[in-house]
Amino acid sequence: MKIVTANRLSDGRVIYADASGDPVGALDQAGRFDGDAADLALSQAALRPATFVNPYLVEVDGGRPSGRDRFKELIRSQGPTVGNSLERP
């Protein structure tokens, strides 16, 4: 399964496309797509450049990022693991 992710144009925050293609902030709200449906969801996100910046597909397994960039995608979904940002949501 795959999800569509990007950064939001206005503030750069990590967003995902939900099942309807609308932006959501949480990975667990992301729509999960198979095969051609994933490519279609990606192309639909690309058609909304005022919201989705640089959209791409991420493999997920059981709702968590999988594949080679799984750790990077986990950090993207949860925020920095350490540091000053943690104390200031």
Add this chain to the structure above:
Amino acid sequence: MYRYDEFDTAVVRERIEEFRDQVSRRVSGGLTEDEFKPLRLMNGVYLQLHAYMLRVAVPYGTMNSGQMRRLARIARVYDKGYGHFTTRTNIQYNWPALSDVPAILSELAEVEMHAIQTSGNCIRNVTTDVFAGCADDEIEDPRPWCEILRQWSTIHPEFSFLPRKFKIAVIAAPKDRAAMRTHDVGLQLIRGEDGETAFRVFVGGGQGRIPHIAQEIAPAVPGRDLLAYLTAILRAWNLLGRRDNIHKARIKILVASLGIDAFREEVERHFATLRREDLRVPDEEVARIRAYFAPPPFADLPRTSGAFDRASLADPDFARFARNNVRRHRQPGYATLIISLKPQGGVPGDITADQMDLVADLAERFSFDEVRAAYEQNLVLPHVRLDDTPEIWRRLAEAGLATPNADLVTDIIACPGLDYCSLANARSIPVAQALSEQLADLDYQERLGPIRVNMSGCINACGHHHVGHIGVLGVDRKGEEYYQITVGGSADEQAALGEIVGRSLAADEVAPAVGRALDRYLEVRREGETFLQTVRRLGADPFRDAIYGAFNAVA
């Protein structure tokens, strides 16, 4: 310090309005992301993992208290209450909204700051010795020349679309405190045969995936010809440098492929064709800029300070701070004070808005309204009275800014790594924190003496791992974080690249492995020998054995 003239003010204001319009067109769909990206980069705006990142230039690392307070305000109003100082003496904000950036730039302009050319394929913020104007080995203050370079290179039409970024560092002492030879061009100010200012010019330094130490291309370029000579260097590279491969576009690759002698011939060929008189900075203009950097009105003080001596005797904590973070100043009775941004277990280079406000207050009251950003991701109060150092220390300590570890092993340089950076392969900050915690014993750190540990979260080497006495490079191994260790690197006047000592280690193995290498150093060093001197005498083998011996024993 330098104050904007009408031209500076106009350039910065016009640039903000231009960028405001570009942001507006991007939001309205008039510009695609591909079109917008190079425009935002030229204004210091990156898009990172979680948000935009704004990199603000601190030209040659010099700020006044008003500027520092404004940086604090921006952190508080537009970000998450903190900023991050980098090895190129910039400050980065990790969470600004794109829609707020024009307002942030306007706020910066009010205090004569900007983010122009802090990214993109152009000439970046010029850096220098953090002890400029303080060090007693300095020939003359290098900052007027940095300012001349800033003015010359800002929105320079010929050099705004270079093959890649281009970084210049200037030093004015035999001791290199600016990692000068890791730059595309390094300038060492010297006294020419005619007694006038001249520059020893180095070219082709850089880190990244193919690191090079800059090589000398000219032994003594007269100051009056500096801009012409730099124009010739940039023109040669601009014409011959590769644009087909981002990894081979830096000038270091061209210099290495042609050889320094052939590249010098190219540069001299261009130099001969330039109308040098057009690029000569008028003497009166040099004098005008120099005047901005005239020494502050120092008081006539005795060389020693009773207050300093009494505090050192009475309070071991102050004494330790004085040993490690207070440096000799060329003016009797004064000192240069390093504010470490490396608290135990902290994030290297991070500083909160409240801390910035405190530093601004201290600079205003005690350091002729001046504070510096250092290559090592620390801050410096350049001109403080020895008499005042106990009070400054107390106030720093109350704010968590008095870590007495300048140049010691926990004064770690580290990039933001995979916690923030879209290019990173691995995290840097947690590994730096683990090492900082493991080596927290300050007696042990002082026993080790000066050791620079540098960490990068990817091969782009923003954490300067290649030139760390101990370098740590995060790599990706099938989706897992691993770390490669080097020893023997150096960013000083004997600049050298570190040697990779073996296979990469898992994250939790790094701090113990570095600890073993440090213990080995204590075993094998000679009297008075620094870590780097020991590595240079013995090579990497003893440290390799220490790092991997534990694994080999298990195997």
